Amino acid sequence: MNVPSLSGFLALSDAKYRLFDLGTQLRPLPDDSLASLDQGLPYPYPYLGYGWLVIFSWHPQVSEQNSLWFLKLPLDEQGIVSAAAHGELVNRLYRSLQTDDAQERQRLLTDHLFHFKPDTDKMAALHATATALLGLPASQYLPTAEEFLLSNKGSIDWQSIGLQGIADFVVRASEADLGQLAGRLTPLAEAPFIALTGQLEHRNLSTSLVSALIAKAQLDPNQIAIENACLRACSQSTDAQLCQALIDRRLSAPDVSLEFLLIVLSRYSTLLQDTDRALLIMDQLAQLADADGFHRLVTHLVMQPGLAQLMRTLLGHPRLTPALANAIALLLQTQRSRHVQH
Numbered sequence: 074m075n076v077p078s079l080s081g082f083l084a085l086s087d088a089k090y091r092l093f094d095l096g097t098q099l100r101p102l103p104d105d106s107l108a109s110l111d112q113g114l115p116y117p118y119p120y121l122g123y124g125w126l127v128i129f130s131w132h133p134q135v136s137e138q139n140s141l142w143f144l145k146l147p148l149d150e151q152g153i154v155s156a157a158a159h160g161e162l163v164n165r166l167y168r169s170l171q172t173d174d175a176q177e178r179q180r181l182l183t184d185h186l187f188h189f190k191p192d193t194d195k196m197a198a199l200h201a202t203a204t205a206l207l208g209l210p211a212s213q214y215l216p217t218a219e220e221f222l223l224s225n226k227g228s229i230d231w232q233s234i235g236l237q238g239i240a241d242f243v244v245r246a247s248e249a250d251l252g253q254l255a256g257r258l259t260p261l262a263e264a265p266f267i268a269l270t271g272q273l274e275h276r277n278l279s280t281s282l283v284s285a286l287i288a289k290a291q292l293d294p295n296q297i298a299i300e301n302a303c304l305r306a307c308s309q310s311t312d313a314q315l316c317q318a319l320i321d322r323r324l325s326a327p328d329v330s331l332e333f334l335l336i337v338l339s340r341y342s343t344l345l346q347d348t349d350r351a352l353l354i355m356d357q358l359a360q361l362a363d364a365d366g367f368h369r370l371v372t373h374l375v376m377q378p379g380l381a382q383l384m385r386t387l388l389g390h391p392r393l394t395p396a397l398a399n400a401i402a403l404l405l406q407t408q409r410s411r412h413v414q415h
Contacts, residue, residue: 079159080107082166083130088140090130091206095143095191096120097339098309099127099198099275110159115152119376120339121369124148125189129203139207141199142182145189152376162187197240198275205244214238215245222269223253231265236272243272248279255285259292263299270306278310287319301336308340320344324353331361338370342377351387352397359400367400368407 083090092102096118106126110116116124124146131139144162146154162185169181191199204211218238221229246254258266270286278286290296290303300323307316320341323333334357337344345351359367371388375381388401 077163077167078107078111079163079166080105080111082163082170083107083128085167085170086130088130088132090128093127093129093199093202094118094125095127095195095199096123096125099195099202100309102126110146110154113153115376115378116146116148116154117378119148119152119373121373122148122376124152124154127199129199129206131207139203140182141203143189143191144187146187148376150372150375158187161185193236194271195275197236198244198272200237201240201244201272202275204241211241211245212237215241218242219250221265222257223250231262231268236268239268240272243269243276251279251282255279255282258285258289263296267298267302270302273306274308276309278307278312280312280315283307283310283312283315287315290319297330297333301333304333304336305340308336313341316341317344321350324350324357329357329361331358331366334358334361335370338374342374342380345374345380345383345387348387348390351383352390352392352394355387356394356397359394359397362400364400364403364407368404371404 090104092104092106094100094102094117097120100118102117106117107128110124116126118124124144126144126146128142128144129140130142146162147158149155165181165185169178172178172181201211212235214235215238217229218234219242221231221234222239222242242250261269266289273282273286286303286306290300293299300319304316304320307313320337323329324337334354337354338358345354358370362370371384375384388404393401
């Protein structure tokens, strides 16, 4: 008999499964990730104080039993799932195995504080990934999406494709398809381009496509939405460092937005390894975010692998601006208050 645990639950369910992180993007997780969480190891991709875990399970012989569980796991300052949350969640999962009532099983798996509902972009990406993983056909919109994105035909109304068609295309696109897509970005209008980039950020992109996205972002510096979309799209690529020059240019502009800073802090946090850049970003964050938002983002950064000590050093840096010093003072005051309450 398996000791009650997250990994033991899946072993008892006798299903095949894949694990994904859905914090900022859809990212596959190793199959032993649940065992690592059971052992008290940190969640690999903490985001704003939580681990956004997706468990996709299926029975090869019984397609009706395919399941998606969306678990928002509260993490401590080390990125570890709290013992109380872990225990309550495990208890619910095991109770779901012991009931023959399908409605009660569904309630136990979804009606709890740890459940979250992804937005439509992420659901489309997840559905496209799941159907491809199971070897199932893509949606009916895939052929039209391929024609719209890879041909020069202008007669297709992109809204007739559906978001799912774009998601299916991105998941199933070959390297040759991505290379062809790189040459088709310039004429795309803003709305279909943003829909496309919203799906591209869930996979690793080819160098040619990353370069094309950066070129698209630089066509008109006033198109802030396009630039933000390009940065999101490139963030999971192994060539994401190619975006550094674009990010530095935006950081030096007078109209830096909170949305842009959130993109950098959530998707390009390794850029904080440079102290001058980190001080600039944190100063801008202190000016644009409220006290709660600043606290949440600092907590997020401290949880990132390799950034905890860097953030502590940064927050005590002698060259703090007045805005950043004030934000840090409020942060420390809040932390002391919460510590006293506990």
